[in-house]
Amino acid sequence: MLLAEQALNGLQYGMMLFLMAAGLTLVFGVMGLINLAHGALYMVGAFACAAVAGATGSFWLGLGASLAAAAAAGALVELAVIRRLYARDHLDQVLATFALILVFSEGTRWLFGAFPLYLTLPPALSGAVTLPGGLQYPLFRLVIIGLGGAVALGLFWLIGRTRLGIRIRAGEADREMIGALGVDIARLYTIVFALGAGLAGLAGALVGTIQSVQVGMGEPVLILAFVVIVIGGIGSIKGALVGALMVGMTDTLGKALLPGLLARVTDAASANAVGSALASMLIYILMAAVLIVRPQGLFGVRAG
Amino acid sequence: MTRETLVNLVILAALIGTALVAQALGEGFVVTLATKAAIFALAGVGLNLALGFGGMVSLGHAAFFGIGGYVCAILASHAASGQPVAVLPFTIAGTNEMPAIWPVAMAVSGLAAGLIGALSLRTTGVYFIMVTLAFAQMIYYFAVSWPRYGGDDGLSFYVRNSFPGLNTFDPIQYFAICATLLVLALGVCALILRARFGLALEGARQNPARAQALGIRPYGLRLTAFVLSGMIVGLAGALYADLNRFVSPAMLSWHMSGEIMVFVILGGVGRLCGPVAGAAIYILLEHLLGGVSDYWQVLLGLLLLGIVLFAPGGLVGLIAPRRRHV
């Protein structure tokens, strides 16, 4: 029973990571850009949700605002800064987006203060449901799992079936070619960037609802999303999904089970200490294993 | 003497001169600021070896900075308590002697750099950036969740470690130690970079395919540079721990990695003394802008954006311009 609950937690965590990683991997794949500020957009989404939900009393409006605000911030940042970086080397991209993190984080701290904000769920989403087998599980976490799955399906459809998707795939294959095809690259890039930003903002709002909304919440998630992409392979939505679920499961189950497993061979106190320290390293060990076997990631085509 | 060498010497002299003048005027706080700048500069010099000369954009050097710091703090705290650090396989006692602490700090961070580098260098480009960042985060979380040495709260030690013949509590004497190590590290880097190793490293950075066709394997060169870089940054971490007599996981955080990179960039990538100028400017900005607003990092962020977009050679590049390599 505990295992089933932890597996669901892992699934929910993985879906949230997927929302974050999907946008990042698209931006990598299509524009060849590393964006450290993706975590800042996640934070913008969370704060927008908290502010709008706080002002209007409607969680749903807040959720909508998170998508809209993060997508708008993403589009703005792309127009003002990011598009000057496509032709630059990765170092310049790292620095400029690091600078954006400083601006966003400190700016948010200035606007909202350093104290965490908390969101309340509407009654329709709170409480627990009884799953087959008698497990009581929070409804909202199930909603996140469902939402993540829906976004994944939506992205597969978007990339595989629509005109925008064809252009995105063409852009991943050959950046010069889509220019030759007469596609307005500048607009395509802004759209892809805003799409990724919106998904990150949505993830931020959802996680902010479970935990809390505060400055700096984005960067730990950003680094996990990097791990997801390294495992899944750059530019692959499928890789992002598989990688996110692997990371979510490994982390959750490791933290839940490892101390208990170690307690069988050593005393409880040190098993707890060693177990939790080791569990926090598990996903990175997973990443190291993937690097040894397949440096280009599970679904990646090229390394670099 | 080239214009750049001259600029390098002026920058170093300015840092040392500032500390001496501050000492003469009785401004102990400024001496401590200069010490902090020297330590950050040392970390920047270390990163520059990998980043500027080896072309490895590592966002994980906080790992080595923090490891160096933790080695220092752990040895010092054991020296204070009298408990050995380890008894198996052989007894390792704590120590509060800097000349004993530094080699250990460098060895342990070098070892970590060897492991992280060996794995990370299997990738290039954005993968490399993400992987180094992720491994540093792994060590960060390990430090947070490992309660033995303070976990999240960090680890304090109450007495600064000692150096034979010097009073390390005197700010100017501790500055002298840090500045000497900085100059030494600069000298070692200058030597290495002019030797065959440096030539091959730079050649492999600018044109890896050509290097291979000349019988040179870039992987080994880069890994060696990465380890040397990690060792220098580890030494800086040990000095920083002694400056504050405190270490915490913050030294290992991604933010620290970003800051070390900022020291390098503010000064100019691939310039020997760039990080010295960069660290000094960073400390100065922190002090000046920090006085204007608590949110000075917004201004730092905007300044950094401006440099990346409009002055890619860094601030030293503005004074001693040089054509960028293709």
Next chain:
Amino acid sequence: MSEPILELRDLRKRFGALVATDGVSLTLRPGEIHALIGPNGAGKSTLIKQILGEIRPDAGTIRFEGQAIDGLDVPARARLGLARSFQVSSVVPGFSVLQNVVLAVAGASGRIYQFHRPALRDPALVEPAVFHIRHAGLAGREGVLASDLSHGERRKLEIAMALALRPRAFLLDEPMAGMGLEGARQLTAILSDLRAEAPILLVEHDMDAVFALADRISVLVYGRIIATGTVAEIRADPEVRRSYLGEDAP
């Protein structure tokens, strides 16, 4: 007949449905220039990459001075004395001419893990480098940045770097590409002398240069060698005339 320096035996490589190399056998003998010609898409690049060790053949073997080198990577083959030039000139742009060639001498020595002695003051590196620079016709240009060289000078720099490898064989990938008339004439003379150092496998589109330089020619079409012979034999070969040179060939 003397032992071949380089020998390819029944090399095969396919990419999916495309057969890029279809049973190629070829020898490079001491003192000769062996030209490899063929239309675009014939598989010349794939073949070169296999010789250099950039890609592995599916089947077949490559012998260099009598020793199978199939298991060696690019740097190891270079250190055995397999020197190459690139289709697009490939030098270290931020290095001077001297630094480029010193790098080549250091790479060939296999001792690049030296950390203290300044490379540019090491006579063991600089003396051979200056010699090779002169040999390649770049005397007096030692201090010039490689990115400031003219196209033709960059070609010469590549040759100086190849010489520094103490080569046992040269693999030159379209050295005439992008050269003007005068440049091509100069380079032809240099290459002709170069065969005294080591034999040359020359991949080239410039037929004037090929006919002027080559001792033997092999014609590669659709991954197969359809003919090998002297200049006269190849000119006379009806299949070559039909499939490659065309009826208006000289």
